[in-house]
Amino acid sequence: MLTLIGTLNSPYTRKARLMLLESNIPHHFIIDLPRDANTKIVQYNPLKRIPVLILEDKTSVFDSPVITDYIDNISGDKLIPKDTHNRMLVKRWEAIADGIMDAAVQIRMERDRKVEQ
Numbered sequence: 442m443l444t445l446i447g448t449l450n451s452p453y454t455r456k457a458r459l460m461l462l463e464s465n466i467p468h469h470f471i472i473d474l475p476r477d478a479n480t481k482i483v484q485y486n487p488l489k490r491i492p493v494l495i496l497e498d499k500t501s502v503f504d505s506p507v508i509t510d511y512i513d514n515i516s517g518d519k520l521i522p523k524d525t526h527n528r529m530l531v532k533r534w535e536a537i538a539d540g541i542m543d544a545a546v547q548i549r550m551e552r553d554r555k556v557e558q
């Protein structure tokens with residue numbers, strides 16, 4: 442069975458979880474915070490970022506657009522159109538959403554930073 446590693450409040454993890462749920466793909470979900478001292482994320486993703494999808498043969502898939510592509514492929518291209526142009530349009534929306542999430546995550550992290558930092 443597939444295993445998704447992430448956190449409950451990571452927007453990229455949520456995207457991958459929604460793809461798995463909408464595609465009815467059985468999976469385990471493991472919570473691992475990349476900033477925790479005991480995190481195991483770096484064993485699966487050298488960039489030390491979540492989400493990571495672990496396949497049955499232990500291959501790790503990372504970066505959420507790669508994960509969403511993989512999930513859609515194994516589910517028979519249910520959510521992302523197959524034809525080149527429409528696929529590009531959906532992936533373009535994904536890129537915009539990812540860019541907004543990148544900015545939102547940075548704003549949140551900067552707000553949490555202590556004044557002396």
Ligand SMILES: N[C@@H](CCC(=O)N[C@@H](CS)C(=O)NCC(=O)O)C(=O)O
Pocket residue numbers: 450451452453475476489490491492503504505506539546
């Ligand atoms: N481009 C990556 C971004 C993933 C990302 O930045 N995830 C954040 C959590 S929301 C992370 O793992 N940050 C590492 C950290 O907090 O140390 C993707 O789409 O998967």
